[in-house]
Amino acid sequence: VGILTDPELTSSSIDVMWKSEPMPKEYKNTDVAFTMDIIKLYIRLIMRERFADITAKPDAPFLGGSFYISSLCNSCDATNGSVSFKEGDAINAFAAFMTEVEKMKRFGFTDGEVQRAKDNIISSFEQAVEAAPTRKNADFIYPLLYNFYDNEAYMTPETELQLAQALCASINAAVLNQIAAQVVTDENMVILYNGPEKEGLANPTEQQLLDVLAAVKNADIQANVEESVNEPLISGELKGSKTKKAKQTIYGATEWNLKNGVKVVVLPTQHKKDQILYNLNMDGGKSVIPTEAMPSFEDNIWSLYLSNTGLSKFSGTQLPKMLAGKNVSVNPYLGNSQHGISGQCAPKDIETAMQLMYLTFVEPRFDQDEYATGIQQIKAVLPNLKNNPMFLFQNAVNKIMYGGNERVVELNEETLAAADLETIKKVYTETLFNDAAGATLTIVGNVDLDALKPMVEKYIGSLPKGKKAHKYVKENLIGIAKGNIDNTVKIAMQTPKSTVFQVHSAYMPVDTKTEVSLEIAKYVLDMIYTKTIREQEGGTYGVGTGLSSAREPFSRVTVLVQFDTNPEQAERLGTLTTKYLKEFAQNGPTAEEFAMAVENVKKNLPESRISNNYWLSALSENEDYGIDYDAEYEKALNTVTAEDVKTLLQAVLAQENFIQIMMVPAE
Numbered sequence: 063v064g065i066l067t068d069p070e071l072t073s074s075s076i077d078v079m080w081k082s083e084p085m086p087k088e089y090k091n092t093d094v095a096f097t098m099d100i101i102k103l104y105i106r107l108i109m110r111e112r113f114a115d116i117t118a119k120p121d122a123p124f125l126g127g128s129f130y131i132s133s134l135c136n137s138c139d140a141t142n143g144s145v146s147f148k149e150g151d152a153i154n155a156f157a158a159f160m161t162e163v164e165k166m167k168r169f170g171f172t173d174g175e176v177q178r179a180k181d182n183i184i185s186s187f188e189q190a191v192e193a194a195p196t197r198k199n200a201d202f203i204y205p206l207l208y209n210f211y212d213n214e215a216y217m218t219p220e221t222e223l224q225l226a227q228a229l230c231a232s233i234n235a236a237v238l239n240q241i242a243a244q245v246v247t248d249e250n251m252v253i254l255y256n257g258p259e260k261e262g263l264a265n266p267t268e269q270q271l272l273d274v275l276a277a278v279k280n281a282d283i284q285a286n287v288e289e290s291v292n293e294p295l296i297s298g299e300l301k302g303s304k305t306k307k308a309k310q311t312i313y314g315a316t317e318w319n320l321k322n323g324v325k326v327v328v329l330p331t332q333h334k335k336d337q338i339l340y341n342l343n344m345d346g347g348k349s350v351i352p353t354e355a356m357p358s359f360e361d362n363i364w365s366l367y368l369s370n371t372g373l374s375k376f377s378g379t380q381l382p383k384m385l386a387g388k389n390v391s392v393n394p395y396l397g398n399s400q401h402g403i404s405g406q407c408a409p410k411d412i413e414t415a416m417q418l419m420y421l422t423f424v425e426p427r428f429d430q431d432e433y434a435t436g437i438q439q440i441k442a443v444l445p446n447l448k449n450n451p452m453f454l455f456q457n458a459v460n461k462i463m464y465g466g467n468e469r470v471v472e473l474n475e476e477t478l479a480a481a482d483l484e485t486i487k488k489v490y491t492e493t494l495f496n497d498a499a500g501a502t503l504t505i506v507g508n509v510d511l512d513a514l515k516p517m518v519e520k521y522i523g524s525l526p527k528g529k530k531a532h533k534y535v536k537e538n539l540i541g542i543a544k545g546n547i548d549n550t551v552k553i554a555m556q557t558p559k560s561t562v563f564q565v566h567s568a569y570m571p572v573d574t575k576t577e578v579s580l581e582i583a584k585y586v587l588d589m590i591y592t593k594t595i596r597e598q599e600g601g602t603y604g605v606g607t608g609l610s611s612a613r614e615p616f617s618r619v620t621v622l623v624q625f626d627t628n629p630e631q632a633e634r635l636g637t638l639t640t641k642y643l644k645e646f647a648q649n650g651p652t653a654e655e656f657a658m659a660v661e662n663v664k665k666n667l668p669e670s671r672i673s674n675n676y677w678l679s680a681l682s683e684n685e686d687y688g689i690d691y692d693a694e695y696e697k698a699l700n701t702v703t704a705e706d707v708k709t710l711l712q713a714v715l716a717q718e719n720f721i722q723i724m725m726v727p728a729e
Contacts, residue, residue: 063268064252067259069556072446072453074257076156076271078143081250084133091215093225100183100229104238105245106130107179108171111383112162112286118370118379120434123147123158125442129166131245141245148442152255152266153274160278167246169285170239180230181387187226189389189408190219192336192508196672258446291383295374295417303523305515312684313677313692316511318518322527325502326518327681330509333672336389336408338507341678342419342522343402343685344500345531349538349615350493353469357480359396359489360471366436367486368393373418374425378432385414392418394426394495399534399615401494402501409508416521423495423525426487433483440478447473451555455725458551459563462723465543498522500531502685506678539615542567547721552728560632561725564639566621568714572611574694576619578663578702579710580609585659586651586707590642595625601635602627613687619714629726636722647715650708664699 089095106129113127124147134140143163147155209216217225257265303321311317315329324342351359358364372378390407392415403422407415447453457472464470471477503522505514542565584607591605608622623639651659670676671692683691 063271064254065265065268066254066256067265068256069259070450071256071258072450073146073443074149074152075144075146075255076152076159077252077254077256078160079134079252080141080246081134081252082139082141084137084139087213090213091209096215096225097229100226101233101238101241102131103183104171104176104179104233105166105242107182108175109162109166111175111178114382115379116158116162118377118432118435120431120438122435122438123151124155125439127159127162129163148438149258149445150263152257153270156266156271157274157278160274161281161283163246164278164281165283165285166242168243168283170242171235172286172288173235174288174290176233176235176238178383178386180233184223184226184230185387185389185408187219187223188410189336191223192408193334194219196332196334196336258449260449289380289383291376291380293384295376295384295414295421300420300520300524302520303527304519312690313680315681318515320519320523322498322523322525323500324498324522324525325685326505326522327502327685328505328509328511328514329677329681330511331507331674331677333507333674333677335508337406337674338409338412338415338505338509339404339406339674339678340415340419340503340505341402341404341682342423342498342501342503343400343682344498344502345400345534346494347397347399347401347534348469348540349399349534349536350532351489351538353538355485355489356469356471357477358482358485360473360477360481362440362473363436363477363481364396364486366439367433367483370432370435371429372427372432373421374427376427377429378427388414390415390418392422394422396494398540406507412509412514413517416517420521420524423498426490426495428483428487428490430483433486437478437481440473444473444475444478451553451559451725452561454553455551455561455563455723458549458725459723462547462549463542463565463721464540467540469538469540496526497528498525499528500533501525504678504681504685506674506681534615536615541616542618542620542719543721544719546718547723549722550724550726552726554728558629558727559626559725560629560727561626562624562632562636562639563721563723563725564623564636565721566643566714567719567721568619568717569616570619570713570717572613572617572619574689574691575698575702575706576611576710578695578698579707580611580619581663582651582656582659582702583646583707583711584609585662586655587643587646589655589658590646591623591639594642595635595639599631599635599638601625601631605639619710621711621714632724632726636724640720640722643711644715647708647711650704650711653704656704656707660699660702667696667699 085095085098109129113129116122117124117126124145127143127145129143131139131141143159145155145159205216208214253271255266255271257263259265305318306321307319309317311327313329315327318326318328320326348356348359370378372381376384388407388411390405390411392403392405394403395401403419405415460470460472503518544567587607587609591607595601595605596603602625605623605625608620611619621643623643625635625639627635680691683689
């Protein structure tokens with residue numbers, strides 16, 4: 063038993079390991095090894111489902127749990143368990159976690175749990191077969207390494223699928239339960255507690271943790287009751303709407319204009335045969351949310367609400383069980399000036415994806431317990447986040463960088479108190495997803511147009527029709543502060559260090575050539591900073607740079623520089639990074655630097671063109687700005703000059719919008 067504490071640790075957890083003998087190397091390429099891998103996968107998936115059910119409740123005894131079997135090293139395997147919990151609740155959390163482990167050991171798994179795990183396992187092997195023809199070189203590396211060093215079997219995805227199907231057909235709850243009872247023993251056990259070290263917090267002792275083990279072993283524990291989730295996602299009839307206009311458009315894509323006003327753009331590809339991407343996009347985003355409602359949409363609150371909620375009448379724990387065996391994700395998103403629903407799926411699951419997209423739009427779920435679970439998860443870590451220097455620094459950066467804009471919400475107790483589910487529901491249903499006016503659904507991937515069209519007309523065609531397209535609210539947009547701002551933030555910390563954050567911004571026309579010039583400038587600037595700040599000065603492990611542009615909602619270029627260093631060098635190195643950037647803008651890249659950068663960017667283009675994400679983005683550029691992004695990008699790449707890069711950087715720096723924020727240790 064080990065008790066480890068750290069004043070700057072932001073979370074509390076207990077890790078448990080039951081060490082065991084590894085499988086002999088000579089058996090690792092046999093059916094026995096593959097069978098054990100499948101059994102381990104069953105156990106991991108079922109325990110993950112159980113822990114998810116527990117943590118979905120607002121009064122959950124712990125925040126998260128995991129349980130799996132793996133290799134620690136060549137001479138040792140281990141069954142691993144981990145539980146995270148709110149500060150000061152180690153004993154209760156550990157007891158609840160070990161109760162679940164003991165429950166597995168005594169009662170095993172239910173038939174429903176085993177079937178769902180089987181569906182997910184077979185689905186993952188089926189997806190690997192679909193993806194096989196479009197694998198990249200990197201996909202072969204680790205299987206070959208494991209084969210060479212560890213004697214693990216190297217098989218084609220088709221062979222793996224056949225073996226998995228045969229094994230899963232013979233594995234049932236009775237078989238799994240015999241093995242589950244043996245993976246946890248009373249010997250060769252390691253327990254490690256990790257938690258914050260601060261005044262007033264009583265960390266558990268070794269004896270207390272051992273007492274938990276004894277109490278759980280002798281406790282009266284009841285087996286889980288199976289939950290039935292066998293019903294369709296959508297039970298009623300949908301009206302749908304037919305395509306009123308269809309045409310061929312850019313890149314060979316097909317455009318359907320539905321009667322409810324939704325535009326659908328579909329580009330079939332074979333770049334990744336197991337993938338379909340989709341994005342339903344509308345203007346608006348956070349800009350349409352009233353300022354007083356912004357706390358409810360703070361990034362952490364919003365994302366945890368989404369991760370814990372279900373859809374329609376199905377809870378956040380029921381929905382994943384209903385989707386067992388399906389490779390599909392559908393998630394609403396919220397940007398500064400746009401919002402919508404995006405995700406990806408395997409070709410076989412495209413109808414499920416359309417159903418989930420419909421439900422996300424029309425039948426979202428607003429359950430107080432699911433919302434409260436997210437709030438409790440935040441409250442559990444927030445006290446320690448406030449002792450984390452980087453969390454405090456990021457809050458300071460946001461406040462300074464955006465000029466103290468009241469719409470930039472900081473995660474704190476006041477924000478949690480101001481946020482509520484009713485506000486999320488009102489904005490979601492009455493503003494963000496009240497209708498689909500002006501929406502465009504873009505689909506890219508391995509799709510069959512004839513099979514897809516009736517699904518789109520049925521599900522997307524059933525989204526509510528609106529009269530006026532969604533628009534962003536210009537006065538609510540959050541812009542980077544202008545002028546010259548230099549701010550030093552003093553933060554208490556155990557290990558002294560400084561972080562330097564610099565951003566140059568310029569409000570100026572942006573086109574595709576601007577984007578290409580910035581890519582080249584970033585490549586060269588990274589080389590300059592590596593040679594000077596890292597190697598010559600020895601002041602940091604590396605300088606991070608970000609050179610980006612946006613056409614909407616602000617036509618703007620930003621140059622971001624950030625690095626960590628020791629407090630003694632921070633001010634001097636900050637001066638140097640600015641100096642080298644200005645010299646780069648004044649002189650432009652050398653012929654050698656420019657040639658290297660262009661060659662590198664050109665090398666990436668063919669790889670991008672075999673990515674579905676690239677074409678999804680290119681279609682979005684065409685929809686938003688009416689441009690052929692692919693052709694413009696290639697032309698810009700072939701015509702850009704060192705003088706273009708130099709002129710652009712000079713124009714950015716000439717606006718003299720420069721923010722420097724430096725974190726230093728408080729005295």
